[in-house]
Amino acid sequence: VKVYITDREGVQHEVMAPTDMAMNLMEVVRSYELAPEGTIGVCGGMAMCASCQCYITSDHQLNEMEYDEDAMLAEAFHVQENSRLSCQIPITEYLDGLKLTLAQEV
Ligand code: FES
Numbered sequence: 438v439k440v441y442i443t444d445r446e447g448v449q450h451e452v453m454a455p456t457d458m459a460m461n462l463m464e465v466v467r468s469y470e471l472a473p474e475g476t477i478g479v480c481g482g483m484a485m486c487a488s489c490q491c492y493i494t495s496d497h498q499l500n501e502m503e504y505d506e507d508a509m510l511a512e513a514f515h516v517q518e519n520s521r522l523s524c525q526i527p528i529t530e531y532l533d534g535l536k537l538t539l540a541q542e543v
Contacts, residue, residue: 438533443494444471445539454528462532463489463524466539476542482524487513489523490540497535499526514543 438456442465443449454465463478466489480486484505490513493499499521502510506525510516520540526532 438528438530438535440465440532440534441495441536442466442469442471442491443536443538445541454532456528456530458528460528461524462491462526462528462537463522465528466491466523472539472542477539478524480524484509484522484525487522488542490515490520491523491537492517492540493519493521493535493537495534495536497532515540 438454439451440454441449441451450469450471452465452469461482463482466472467478477488479488487509503525506522509522510520
């Protein structure tokens with residue numbers, strides 16, 4: 438599926454995210470190197486670091502937050518209404534056209 442990712446410099450990238458590799462959005466950001474190594478996905482996708490925080494800017498209704506994600510975002514910096522941890526969002530067909538912006542590094 439095609440997703441639009443705005444990096445921390447404000448540049449939008451159109452990337453293809455595979456639905457058949459059990460990947461999440463954080464891994465997509467990493468695979469396209471849209472954030473410097475070591476500044477995203479620090480906890481390896483365990484909802485324990487918030488380095489993968491992003492803002493969902495399209496109208497997609499995503500999977501509900503699990504407790505861990507909700508708790509992590511309650512402690513994170515720069516949190517907004519549309520904040521999610523990108524490691525907690527699996528790539529599915531539904532994400533086609535999704536737009537997200539990476540939160541600033543903390
Ligand atoms: Fe650590 Fe997502 S990679 S919370």
